[in-house]
Amino acid sequence: MSTTQAPPPRQIVVVGNGMVGARFAEEVARLDPTGERVHVTVVGEEDQAAYNRVLLSGVVAGSYTPDQIRLPVPDTPGVTVRTGVAATALDPERRRLTLDDGTHLSYDELVLATGARAAFPPITGVAAPDGSPGEGVTALRDLADCQRVLSLARPGAPVVVLGGGVLGLEAARGLVGRGMRVSVVESSPWIMRRQIDKPAARILADQYAALGVTVHSWRVASRWVPGTGLELDDGRVLPGDALVVTAGVRGNIELAKDAGIEVEHGVLVDDTLTTSDARVHAIGDCAQHPGGGAGLVQPGWEQASVLAQRLTGTAPQAAYTGSSPLTRLKAEGIELTAFGRVHDEEDTEDLETVTISDPHGGRYAKLVVSAERVVGAVLLGFPEAAATLSQLFDTGAPVPADRLALVQGLPTAAPETESAPDQQTLVCRCNAVTRESIEQAWLDGARTREAIADTTRATTGCGGCVRDVNALLSGLNDTDPAKVG
Ligand SMILES: Cc1cc2nc3c(=O)[nH]c(=O)nc-3n(C[C@H](O)[C@H](O)[C@H](O)COP(=O)(O)OP(=O)(O)OC[C@H]3O[C@@H](n4cnc5c(N)ncnc54)[C@H](O)[C@@H]3O)c2cc1C
Missing domain, CATH: 1.10.10.1100 (BFD-like [2Fe-2S]-binding domain)
Incomplete structure (x- = not known):
């Protein structure tokens, strides 16, 4: 009698032990707990276990310690995690990855989850020619950056945050909460330019001013002078012992690019999360899908789940089709949620807009409706409305007739046609x-x-x-x- 032996598990190598790479390993461990189908090796450049990067602004603010933001590590035979080791080259033809300790890993399937890094704008003093931060300058991308921010900034000391997007505003809130004197410089006409409209930004800037943070919008920085501060294009110098750069990110795509895999600003992937090489996949901040999603954790985690289902064979048809991002500012004392189409220049079709502006109360609400569906909103100081409107946005349910009550977060009768x-x-x-x-x-x-x-x-x-x-x-x-x- 002959017995058929199960084939050996397929070898999957994941490059990057960040939020999405770690989630992929966790999903595989859940779908294939005994490691019969696949074996996953995760290699991560950072010299520590994976952590929740989203909560780093909370570490700066003092709401979390580094230990409190660790992510779960799968304890199953099918997953091996190697930290403190970077992948340096990829050979898709031989299906081989080279590591910086001189060793190689062979794979059946490779998953790029290399994330992104902080972009340093070309301003004198901000970064050295090799790309490393200048004296007194730091990004806010990893735990090491967090530690640098906190060591550079003492209570009462002036700090400048370069970049008034979500990350910069969260960092500014955390730093002022620790007793620092904070200025934010934003080169766009208003802060959080991508997520909110100008009237909302004005009220938000006032709220920051009330907290002790000075916001300088539509101002270009010309020079960082260590020990002095940041010089602006109008000649003013904002005092700063430290400069925290939160001026955007750049996908870590070099490994793919050097291997001849198609890239633009990210590694190009389709709905199966496969790159131009059939055995190489990309997920998270390094991936560029036509439906967007890079820069936020939810799409990355969804991609990790889809790819884990595909590569374990538990749901070979699983697909990622894109996502609708929602932004929630994580800043103590400020309730801000924004999503969808909220800019007036997007009023190209039949959009219905309801706006409440209450600068004195520090509140602002904007609801944008199209064809009886919520297509966008900015909610500053309206947490109840934020919860209801984001649900309507997610489910695509029809909007109740009383729009004004809706944006105020008051009870409304559900439309008669359908209920959510x-x-x-x-x-x-x-x-x-x-x-x-x-x-x-x-x-x-x-x-x-x-x-x-x-x-x-x-x-x-x-x-x-x-x-x-x-x-x-x-x-x-x-x-x-x-x-x-
Ligand atoms: C302070 C902060 C706050 C944020 N807040 C939010 C938020 O509120 N909501 C939200 O949705 N998103 C937020 N984000 C974004 C979110 O953190 C990212 O979308 C998410 O971390 C992406 O996960 P990733 O695994 O793709 O990339 P990362 O988490 O960046 O992980 C990539 C990992 O790959 C490693 N790596 C890179 N190259 C190599 C290599 N060659 N070899 C080995 N390892 C390599 C890196 O060292 C890193 O550990 C925030 C980000 C920051 C920094």
């Missing part, structure tokens, strides 16, 4: 966790936020849904027969 599929409402966007999954976890015994997080992963991304999960949980716990009885 409430159970399918996304509560944690980063991890695509629905209300139904949280209720199911509760029914299965998860009674605390930590237990819900362990079961569903809700709240473990950017943390923006903590309030919603707590509210849901408290409602459920109130109905707990064990408590009532």
Whole structure:
């Protein structure tokens, strides 16, 4: 009698042990717990276990310690993680990866999850010719940067943040909270130019001013002078012991490019997350998909899940078709959510806009509707409306007739035509966790936020849904027969 032997597991090598590479390994471990189908080797340049990069601004603010932001490491026979080692060359023909310790890894499938790095603008003093930061200058991309920011900046000391996007504003909020004197310089006409409109930005800048942060929009920096500060194009010098550069990122695409794989600003991938080489895939911030998604963790995690299903063979037809990004500013005391089409120049078709502007109260709301569906919103100081509108945006459900009540976060009657599929409402966007999954976890015994997080992963991304999960949980716990009885 002859026995057929199972084929050996396919070898998958992942380059990058960041948020998306680590999530891919975790997903594979979940789908193939015994390592029978595939063996994954993750190589990561950073000399430590993977962590939640999104929460680095919280580390700067002092809300988290580095240990509190570690990501789970799969403890299964099918996953090996090697930290402190970088991939230096890729040979797609021989299916071989070269590492900086002189060794090589052969693969059946290669996953690029190399992320992105901070871009330093070409301003005198900001970066050396080799690209390294100038004296007193740091980016905010990894834990080492965080430590540098905190060592450069002492309470009471002046700090300049270069770049008034989401990251810069989060860093500024964290630094002022630690007692520093902070200025933000933004070269666009207004802060968070990509996500919010000008009136919202004006109110947001006022809120920052009230916190002690001076915002200089539409100002170009001309020179960083260590020990003095940042000189602007109008000749003013903003005092600064340190310069934190948050002026955009650049995808780490060199490995792919040098291997002859097609790249633009990212490594080009299709809906199967495959590059121009059939055995090489790319996910996360280094990938460029026609539906967008680079720069945010939710699309990267979705890509990791799709690719894990494909490469383990558990769902070979799984596909990633793009994502609709939502931005939530993580700045203590400021509630800002923005998504979709919110800029007036996008008013090219039949868009209906409802706006509330309350500069004195530091509040602003803008709702953009097209064909009875929410297509965009900016909500500063309206957390209830933010929750409702983002759900309508996600589900594509029709908008209630009373738009004004809706943007104020007041109760509204649902449209008669259809009702929103409430159970399918996304509560944690980063991890695509629905209300139904949280209720199911509760029914299965998860009674605390930590237990819900362990079961569903809700709240473990950017943390923006903590309030919603707590509210849901408290409602459920109130109905707990064990408590009532
Ligand atoms: C401070 C901060 C706040 C953020 N806030 C948010 C937020 O609120 N919401 C949101 O959605 N997104 C946010 N982001 C963006 C989010 O962190 C990224 O989208 C996410 O980290 C992308 O994951 P990734 O794995 O693709 O890249 P990364 O997390 O950057 O990981 C890539 C890893 O690959 C490693 N690597 C690179 N090249 C090599 C090589 N050749 N060999 C070996 N290893 C290599 C790098 O060292 C790195 O560890 C934030 C980012 C920062 C920095």
